[in-house]
Amino acid sequence: xxxxxxxxxxxxxxxxxxxxxxxxxxxxxxxxxxxxxxxxxxxxxxxxxxxxxxxxxxxxxxxxxxxxxxxxxxxxxxxxxxxxxxxxxxxxxx
Amino acid sequence: xxxxxxxxxxxxxxxxxxxxxxxxxxxxxxxxxxxxxxxxxxxxxxxxxxxxxxxxxxxxxxxxxxxxxxxxxxxxxxxxxxxxxxxxxxxxxxxxxxxxxxxxxxxxxxxxxxxxxxxxxxxxxxxxxxxxxxxxxxxxxxxxxxxxxxxxxxxxxxxxxxxxxxxxxxxxxxxxxxxxxxxxxxxxxxxxxxxxxxxxxxxxxxxxxxxxxxxxxxxxxxxxxxxxxxxxxxxxxxxxxxxxxxxxxxxxxxxxxxxxxxxxxxxxxxxxxxxxxxxxxxxxxxxxxxxxxxxxxxxxxxxxxxxxxxxxxxxxxxxxxxxxxxxxxxxxxxxxxxxxxxxxxxxxxxxxxxxxxxxxxxxxxxxxxxxxxxxxxxxxxxxxxxxxxxxxxxxxxxxxxxxxxxxxxxxxxxxxxxxxxxxxxxxxxxxxxxxxxxxxxxxxxxxxxxxxxxxxxxxxxxxxxxxxxxxxxxxxxxxxxxx
Numbered sequence: 001x002x003x004x005x006x007x008x009x010x011x012x013x014x015x016x017x018x019x020x021x022x023x024x025x026x027x028x029x030x031x032x033x034x035x036x037x038x039x040x041x042x043x044x045x046x047x048x049x050x051x052x053x054x055x056x057x058x059x060x061x062x063x064x065x066x067x068x069x070x071x072x073x074x075x076x077x078x079x080x081x082x083x084x085x086x087x088x089x090x091x092x093x094x
Numbered sequence: 095x096x097x098x099x100x101x102x103x104x105x106x107x108x109x110x111x112x113x114x115x116x117x118x119x120x121x122x123x124x125x126x127x128x129x130x131x132x133x134x135x136x137x138x139x140x141x142x143x144x145x146x147x148x149x150x151x152x153x154x155x156x157x158x159x160x161x162x163x164x165x166x167x168x169x170x171x172x173x174x175x176x177x178x179x180x181x182x183x184x185x186x187x188x189x190x191x192x193x194x195x196x197x198x199x200x201x202x203x204x205x206x207x208x209x210x211x212x213x214x215x216x217x218x219x220x221x222x223x224x225x226x227x228x229x230x231x232x233x234x235x236x237x238x239x240x241x242x243x244x245x246x247x248x249x250x251x252x253x254x255x256x257x258x259x260x261x262x263x264x265x266x267x268x269x270x271x272x273x274x275x276x277x278x279x280x281x282x283x284x285x286x287x288x289x290x291x292x293x294x295x296x297x298x299x300x301x302x303x304x305x306x307x308x309x310x311x312x313x314x315x316x317x318x319x320x321x322x323x324x325x326x327x328x329x330x331x332x333x334x335x336x337x338x339x340x341x342x343x344x345x346x347x348x349x350x351x352x353x354x355x356x357x358x359x360x361x362x363x364x365x366x367x368x369x370x371x372x373x374x375x376x377x378x379x380x381x382x383x384x385x386x387x388x389x390x391x392x393x394x395x396x397x398x399x400x401x402x403x404x405x406x407x408x409x410x411x412x413x414x415x416x417x418x419x420x421x422x423x424x425x426x427x428x429x430x431x432x433x434x435x436x437x438x439x440x441x442x443x444x445x446x447x448x449x450x451x452x453x454x455x456x457x458x459x460x461x462x463x464x465x466x467x468x469x470x471x472x473x474x475x476x477x478x479x480x481x482x483x484x485x486x487x488x489x490x491x492x493x494x495x496x497x498x499x500x501x502x503x504x505x506x507x508x509x510x511x512x513x514x515x516x517x518x519x520x521x522x523x524x525x526x527x528x529x530x531x532x533x534x535x536x537x538x539x540x541x542x543x544x545x546x547x548x549x550x551x552x553x554x555x556x557x558x559x560x561x562x563x564x565x566x567x568x569x570x571x572x573x574x575x576x577x
Contacts, residue, residue: 013368015182052175052373058381064117064154067124067138075134075142075243085133086231086240089184093232093239 002030101338102302105330106310107259107295108219109268109322113251113282114226114290115158120247121225122149122192122377127249129288133242141247143188148376155249156380158281159199159223160390162251165275165397166218168203170387176223176374181367184241185227195371198222206399207264207271216268217256226250245289257296257307262326269293269319274398278423286318293322298343299333308343313357315349325350329357401426409439418447424461428468436472438479445475449489453496465499466492474502487511487559511560520553520561524569527552538574546570 007026011018018026069075072085081088120127123140140147156174163170177195203218226248231240253272259265273284273291283290298310313329316322329348336343348357396404398420405416405426419426425446432442450471454460474495478488483506494505505511527549528535537545546567553566 013180013182013370053375053378055378057378060150060378061153061156061380062119062124062150064119064152065124066119066126069125069136069138070142072132072134075137081238083233083236083238083240085135086242087134087184088236088238089241091232091237091239092184092230 002027002034006030103299103334103337104302104304105261105326105333106257106298106300106307107262107265107326108257109255109259109265110294110296111253111269111272112226112292112294113162113253113276113284115155115249115251115281116283116290117152117154117158117249119152121152121155121223121249122247125247128244129283129290131244133240133244136244137246141187142243143186149192151377151380152249155223156382157390158249158279159221159251160382160387161279161281161394162253162276163200163203163221164387164391164394165279166200166203166205166221166253168200168218168221170382171197171199171201172382172384173197174199174223174380174382176377177371178374179224180370183227184239185230185246187228187243187246191224191227192374192377193224193371194222205268205271205275207267209264209267214258214264216258216264219254219256221251221253224250224252257298262323262330265295265326266319266323269322271398273319274421278395278397280395280423293319295322295326297326297329297333299330299337309345311343311345311357312347313350314347314360315351317352321350321352324355325357328355332357395423405429409433409443411439411443415440415443415447419443422461428461431468432472435468436476438475441475441479442472445471449492453493457496464496466496470495470501477502477506481562482506483511484559484562520557520566520569523553523556523561524549524566524573527556528570528573535574 004023004027007018007023007030011023076082076085076087079087115121115127117127119125120136120141123138125136125138125141128136140149160170175194175197176192178190179193179195180190182189198220200218200221203221204215205218206213207216226245228241228243228246231242233240255268259268276282276291277284285291286293293316295313295316296310297313298308300306300308311329311333313322313325316325333343347360349360350356351358401423402413402416402420405411405419406413411419419429429439429442429446432446433439436442450461450464450466454464457464471492474488474491477483477491478485483491483502488502491502491505491511494500494509495502498505531549531552534545534548538549549570550563550566553570554561554563
């Protein structure tokens with residue numbers, strides 16, 4: 001059973017701010033999704049090979065060859081704040 | 095009734111080592127994998143986590159990971175998949191780290207570590223591949239954190255032991271043994287100062303005889319193997335004291351504070367982790383065939399333990415000498431190259447662990463960069479053994495050989511450093527010395543034998559160190575007896 005508290009917790013992990021009505025709506029949505037998953041769980045998949053990917057593709061590699069990187073100024077172009085060539089972010093440790 | 099102080103405690107430790115690979119490029123993009131460059135000069139839309147980009151797996155990173163797995167005697171997974179580990183922190187531009195959750199590349203391995211009496215098997219629970227995060231610099235002056243994403247996407251292998259270690263010293267021995275094996279593999283710099291090798295520790299303490307583990311604490315922020323050992327010793331004592339006081343340990347992450355030499359609680363806010371792992375949809379699965387694993391197995395080097403035993407058996411070296419040589423694969427190889435040219439293993443070993451080691455240290459260099467070949471070194475050692483130069487002069491010649499890259503022969507000829515072994519030339523020198531020091535000669539004749547050393551010293555001075563002091567001593571004795 002998904003509660004309002006669960007939705008608030010998940011929203012917190014995803015750094016999403018939700019209005020009260022949205023939380024209520026999502027609580028119902030998530031409950032429906034879980035109900036559907038429960039339905040799927042009832043299927044007999046003992047004969048189906050487990051898969052982690054939808055595409056029938058394997059072993060897509062890249063050779064260990066250096067390619068040009070972005071310049072420092074390009075890399076920082078979208079940064080709201082920068083300092084001495086670094087991305088400046090709110091202090092994470094005092 | 096037993097008092098509490100009689101309780102016998104047992105320490106249980108498990109270690110997590112993070113190893114950066116020295117591939118040319120990052121794990122999922124073509125940015126250079128180099129340390130120490132200007133911040134944010136090795137990034138691209140993929141490792142910056144910009145929308146619409148797709149990671150592509152570096153073939154060499156997989157090869158290195160399989161090498162490590164084999165070196166750890168682990169089972170290599172035939173199917174490799176990646177998972178997303180979700181957490182929100184500025185060092186992670188995508189908001190998730192590509193890692194491996196339920197199917198690590200390696201499982202159930204072990205390495206043997208030396209103990210006082212013999213050796214002990216330390217189980218490797220698992221080892222998996224992931225991408226490194228960026229580097230955060232905390233700048234208190236500007237009240238902000240600064241992020242450099244050059245490190246983001248560096249191939250990283252996490253090696254997790256079973257809780258098999260029973261003391262901080264064992265943890266230390268495991269780390270040094272593991273590091274040597276990893277260095278032999280040549281897949282990483284293994285440099286803790288540069289962060290290419292990092293270690294976190296899990297520790298719990300229980301009473302002897304208990305079968306289940308008590309609450310553990312996780313220790314982070316140790317920047318050397320010694321710091322790992324001291325942090326574990328501190329934490330071991332803390333757990334014991336808490337239990338003796340009748341209290342309980344809280345499961346938490348604690349940071350080692352190098353200045354205060356103690357562990358301190360990490361603020362709980364940062365450990366509120368719920369990673370919500372799920373399969374990485376941007377990467378397809380990778381299948382490793384047994385043929386491929388066997389092929390990589392063929393490329394594995396001889397490992398330190400095997401090399402140690404072989405050096406002892408093949409060259410008759412003692413445990414200490416062989417152990418010093420295997421600490422650097424290049425030195426051990428150099429030793430063997432020398433032995434092929436000149437069959438005096440003990441003498442070669444003494445030069446390598448003595449004079450050559452001193453030159454390497456003082457020059458902050460390694461044997462490969464040192465301009466000396468096995469041919470040149472063995473030729474120099476032969477000169478000492480044949481009495482052409484004294485041991486002392488040979489050390490100076492070695493320094494000159496390294497400075498100039500020239501052979502001993504050329505230096506000896508150019509500087510006239512060959513020992514004077516021509517008897518008539520030495521007799522002439524002794525004549526002069528005896529004539530110049532009648533007082534000393536008289537003393538010796540009266541039985542003060544120690545005064546002879548003075549005459550030898552004078553003669554050495556006169557020959558500019560080129561005479562063999564032993565021979566001079568014998569000649570002086572003979573002359574005085576005959577006088």
